[in-house]
Amino acid sequence: MNLYPTRRVIVLAAAGAPAALLVAAARPELWIVAAGWGLLTAALLVADAALAAPVSALSLGLHAPGLIGVGREEMLRVDARFAGSPPREVEVAVAVDERLEAASGRSRVQVRDGAASASFPLRALRRGEGRLQGVWARWRGPLGLVWRQRAQQPALIVPVTPDMAAVREEGMKLFARDAPMGVKAQLELGEGAEFHALKEFQTGMDLRAIDWKQSARHGRLVGREYRAERNHSILLALDSGRLMSAPVAGQARIDRAVNAALLLAFVGLKLGDRVGVFSFDARPRVNSGVVAGLRAFPALQRLAAEIDYSTEETNFTLGLTSLAGRLDRRALVVIFTDFADPTSAALMVEHVGRLARTHLILLVTFRDEELEQLAAAEPLEPDDVSRAVVADALLRQRESVLAQLRRLGVQILEARAAEIGPTLINRYLDVMRRELV
Structure with missing residues (x-):
């Protein structure tokens, strides 16, 4: 109407x-x-x-972003232009699908010189093809007694991709020349496997690094400096099953895992390692193989965007066995996963432990902040005590699974959702400095 x-x-x-x-x-x-x-x-x-201005006098123009990184916010603009005698103001409303969120779905704007423009903050909630489902514009007659309305259903798709803006920002911080100490990646030199240069011996250096022949030639103690060996294989294995589709800190676990994996891929390729992406839920889904060089990063990005949300339970037997069959040399395997209880984690522990016999496994999981808050909250009612006891029991069970994995030689990275990316990069740099691969 x-x-x-x-x-x-x-x-x-x-x-x-x-x-x-x-x-x-x-x-x-x-x-x-x-x-x-x-x-x-x-x-x-x-x-x-x-x-009142007739409906045919109004033309609507839409200006949407080409794509949005999940969790990011961009602006959607609707331009309204009237032919003939325009109204004083116009109300504009938009509707989007479940992958997007329009923070203010309705806006009232003044019409000047026959034109008006309304802007809506558009937030990406889930990866995939976000759709603009409808645009409505309405205006009153001169007496304010009647509404004229025009509805439009545009065939407009806004792709929602992994949050590459955050990946670029973190990556640039690591490699910027003026990055502050503690942020810039400076761990290439150390206890590596490749000879890099000679330098004057300093207190704290390993005595085994002293080059006695060069020391005699120069008349002072000279030590050998090494750099970490590169060209390692790094495989990023993402569990995309049901538990990883559940939200944590306002965003799906799999989205946060994809962002952290892409950040590690960017840093690894930049530092000369070979990186691959692999995902699985009830069966293997995405497999890129290992690639080298920053030019390969866009291909990894496109494949990571194809990792969908799943309602199926994760099959660790099929997923990790398939992963092991794709590795022809010792590699750093970074597994992004989560578990709810020891029973559901039993198969994961078995197959991750088997994989750890040949490869270095870094298991990345999210701290359960909700359980921690329930366990630490001051009880005010009897129900609060029950919740705290149950939460503490679940946290103990979780720690027992992680301790079992540590005994099998698996490295564990358990971090808050907002800190998962930088913490993962620090652990990767430490692994490479210590030549654990």
């Missing part, structure tokens, strides 16, 4: 009705006065509709 009354005309009609009824009751011969009020209201309504 593109024409309907405003609240003002309803109030106007209701306000005149009691007076008209009183006149008709007191003087029945003046009953026509009551009908006259209704006719006057209807006439004003028709006049306002005729004077």
Whole structure:
């Protein structure tokens, strides 16, 4: 419907009705006065509709972002332009699908020189093809008694991808020349396997690094400096099963895992290692193979964007066995996963332990901040005590699974959702400095 009354005309009609009824009751011969009020209201309504700018006079233009990183916010702009005599203001509303969120779905803007523009913050919630489902614009007639409305269903798709802006920001911080100490990646030199240079021996250096022949030639102690060996294989294995689709800190676990994996891929390729992406839920889904060089990063990015949300339970037997069959040399295998209880984690522990016999396994999981808060909260009611006891028991079971994995030689990285990326990079650099692969 593109024409309907405003609240003002309803109030106007209701306000005149009691007076008209009183006149008709007191003087029945003046009953026509009551009908006259209704006719006057209807006439004003028709006049306002005729004077209002017609629907055909409005043209709508949409300006949406080409893509949005999940968790990011971009602006959607709707331009309205009237031909002929425009209204003083126009209301614009938009509707989006479940992958997007329009923070303010309705906006009222002034019309100047026949044109108006409304902007809506558009937030990406889930990866995939976000769709703009509808745009509505409405305006009043000169008397404010009638609404004219135009609805449009644009075939507009806004792709929601992994949050590459965050990956670039973190990556640039690591490699920027003016990065502050503690942020820049400076761990290439150390206890590596490749000879790099000679330098004057300093306190704290390993005595075994002293080059006695060069020391005798230069007349002072000279040590050998090594750098970490590169060209290692790093495989990023992402569990995309049901538990990883559950939210943590307002975002799906798999989305946070994909962002952290891409950050590690960027850093690894930049430092000369070979990186591959692998995902699985009930069966293997995505497999890139290992690639080298920063030019391969866009390909990894596209494959990571294909990792979908799943409602299926993770099959660690099939997933990790398939992963092991794709590795032809010792590698650093980074597994992003989560588990709810020791029973569901039993198969994971078995197959991760088997994989750890040949490869270095780094298992990345999210700290359960909700359980920690329940366990640490001060009890005010009897139910609070029950919740705290159950939460503490679940946390103990979780720690028992992680301790079992550590005994099998698996490295564990358990971090808060917001800290998972930087913490993972620090652990990767430490692994490479210590030549654990």
